[in-house]
């Protein structure tokens with residue numbers, strides 16, 4: 062098979078981790094007789110520097126024309142202290158999500174047996190955790206009307222959802238639950254918010270179409286607790302944009318392997334695959350960042366975007382092997398053990414595929 | 415001294431835990447020569463059952479006339495499956511907060527040396543944790559305009575904040591920080607929300623009035639992570655209503671002593687003290703609920719509402735002693751050890767004051 066992949070390396074360590082994912086993807090393609098055509102494009106702070114906007118039209122066209130997008134990370138410290146700067150890298154992210162119609166962010170949290178002791182949680186709490194959040198990504202308070210009144214003394218943000226928006230996200234949740242343990246948790250704040258009540262009634266009405274799926278409804282504050290207490294009690298969770306932002310990040314650290322967690326954003330057009338970590342500016346250019354989350358994002362891309370399960374499994378297997386043999390970057394290296402460079406980890410993966 | 419305390423026992427285990435806090439408070443009052451006059455009043459599901467509304471006017475008048483309010487818990491399972499029922503216990507809670515002007519919810523999270531191994535976190539992660547959230551409690555998306563449009567197909571909620579609302583909460587945060595390690599963290603989502611940008615600019619403008627306080631600004635998703643990773647890196651945190659709801663609950667479980675965490679809500683009129691746990695309906699009437707969070711809430715009341723530090727310390731000391739000697743309810747009892755009843759724990763505290 063032949064694929065066109067848009068390559069959005071972004072800022073900070075983005076280019077370095079993307080580089081390793083490309084190496085591994087190319088090696089897999091060669092092994093399984095596929096051909097990948099990579100098209101690099103600008104996004105984030107580097108796009109602002111080059112052309113003045115964080116998600117240029119040209120980048121959007123490249124993404125729309127591609128079979129998948131592989132994304133690194135964006136963000137630069139020069140924008141950190143001024144969240145109201147007129148042009149910011151994150152705006153590129155939000156614009157990209159909206160224009161590509163990426164309404165569902167798929168965020169798994171799972172454990173690696175060899176890394177379980179890296180978790181801040183005790184072993185018996187985290188063992189067996191394997192959950193997936195579906196976060197709604199193009200609606201809610203992120204995209205509602207916002208602004209100031211009363212000479213700037215009053216600020217407001219509006220959270221809006223339509224039944225159709227909830228339905229398409231929930232549908233993905235039900236379908237995903239059917240491929241797993243048939244447990245779905247709808248996370249909301251229906252005791253306070255009208256949008257949450259719409260979420261809940263919409264999901265409740267869909268239950269009869271999926272009689273095998275057991276649906277639970279939990280308040281966002283309760284989920285924030287149980288994720289720390291008994292993360293392994295969850296399987297598939299669906300939630301709106303802002304709750305998803307908070308809870309998926311909370312979930313990402315419980316496994317102790319945040320540098321390893323991949324993600325996908327899917328929707329109306331091309332799907333996008335990216336590590337969940339940020340641009341880690343302090344490490345830029347040092348060849349020390351952990352490339353595994355990006356490599357595992359490429360695995361998700363092979364499986365979900367191209368339907369190539371065997372290729373995906375081959376990538377996951379070699380990643381597991383590297384972890385077992387501790388061919389790892391400094392974030393995972395044991396005390397007094399050798400820390401491998403970003404590119405060395407990539408080389409090892411390619412050599413051991 | 416002489417105090418009038420409004421006693422809002424509420425639902426579920428509320429009356430049982432309140433009962434023990436009253437016993438301990440009365441014993442302390444006797445010992446230190448104070449006189450407490452308790453005035454019980456209805457709130458929550460029991461108020462709906464009795465008079466049709468969850469926060470009756472009569473209850474409000476009793477609270478307004480009191481020197482402090484001691485609150486149990488509210489909520490009943492018969493309202494759980496229908497968050498859009500016309501009258502619900504939580505509405506009473508929100509109305510009470512609004513009418514009493516309780517704009518600052520004070521939520522400490524700390525550890526008890528004798529209980530540290532109850533935490534879901536590893537010892538080295540949780541040890542030394544002693545943080546306090548100040549959650550804004552009468553504004554934001556909880557109280558903004560909400561409703562439906564397009565024949566019910568679109569729902570919306572509005573988050574609104576004024577500079578004055580942010581200021582009065584932040585002022586409490588700066589003042590609290592001055593009495594502690596002079597570290598203040600402002601939690602927002604200023605990279606996305608206009609209300610967060612108002613929060614941030616308001617707090618930034620106040621920094622010069624408190625030159626000794628070091629202020630950090632962190633995004634809510636980052637805080638959700640760091641609370642699990644390094645909770646002991648935080649001291650005083652301030653945040654808006656909804657973020658506070660989620661993060662304080664997350665913070666409450668990391669210590670492994672949720673059944674022990676007290677809280678206060680302070681503002682324009684009478685202050686209110688309550689355990690952070692819920693009404694725990696399954697345990698109602700069984701005399702098994704842990705009364706210590708309510709007892710420690712009474713200690714906060716003695717210290718903060720009445721300025722009686724010695725009395726508060728005496729309560730905390732006897733609670734610590736009970737924990738060390740494992741005079742504890744079943745939630746804290748060790749395997750094969752005796753679990754004391756709610757009332758037995760209260761009796762023991764009174765006898766050992």
Ligand SMILES: CC(C)[C@H](C(=O)O)[C@@H](O)C(=O)O
Nearest residue numbers: 151152154155306605606635
């Ligand atoms: C950078 C920010 C706008 C973004 C979000 O809030 O969605 C990030 O936190 C994420 O989760 O991808």
Ligand SMILES: CC(C)[C@H](C(=O)O)[C@@H](O)C(=O)O
Nearest residue numbers: 252253282504505507508659
């Ligand atoms: C019951 C609910 C309305 C309430 C809230 O969201 O404020 C509760 O979760 C709390 O934190 O006191």
